[in-house]
Amino acid sequence: MTKVGVLVCLVIVVMDAVAGILGIKAEVAKNKVIHMRQMKNSGCKETSPEAYKLGLAAAALQALTHIIANLLGGCMCICCTEDLERSAANRQFLFTCLVLSWIVVAIGFPMLIIGMLQNSKSKESCEILHNHFLLIGGIFCFLHSLLCIAFYVSTNFRFKNETNNTLDQIHDHL
Template identity: 40%
Template sequence: MDVVAGILGLQAEIAQKKGHHVNLYLVECKQQSQKAFQMGFAALIVLGIAHAIVCLLAVFSCFCSRQGLVMAYFIKQISMVLLLLAWITFAIGMILLHFGTKSNHHKKRSCGFSDHHFLYIGGISCFVHGACSALYYGFTAVTII
């Protein structure tokens, strides 16, 4: 699901770049893209669902893990670090995708400072969230089994 969210974020950035832009030094005037808005919003939804699944697995692993193994303690520490990284990349991805999507919400032309590639970086953070989540799944499965 994170891969889908990342691809949607990157496609939203591409759709945003296809819009009409006029640059004057640091100020940029652009026409908002409805397609970029829809793809960015879909990426937000998919990333939220993917993170909810990770959190459900975290709750499940707390109740089902075996106790007493020395190696399990080290693996649990690694899995908790990965869960923390998943939360951080989730927050970064949601914020950046939100700002990128919000900039394409209005139908009129807007002028401001140059684009900061919010949708692109938000899409990349979806891929990083997916990697952290997959590693977390792996380390959690070791402690549950």
């Protein structure tokens, strides 16, 4: 993989890790508000503006990371379609990573959004929420980074590997 590829992978991992950490911090901020409410014996839900902001940042970062990984990985696939047609195993792995990354985003992103919206200022209800949407969404951010890296690396590794195999075959015939 080139230096640019390594840099892209590093950026994807860092962005998804930051999104995951923000999601977990948002859950902690929400739990602090719940704990304080229980200490005061207050029946109504007090929202956590900090959890809202952290959840929003986590969701935005996860969406941006998904877009970057799919655009860059997709461009590699589109630019080199004949290489993609030659390698069935890599194509299956690439497609599996792509589908799984979309599934993870389809689960994790709404979790972050739901957790974030539960802490919006406009929602003043008297329900006690003990779900962990922000925590689960944050964990899915970490899983998303692994799948995006596997997807991006498989697009680049395939071409390098096939080029080396072709050169080895030419060298053997000489």
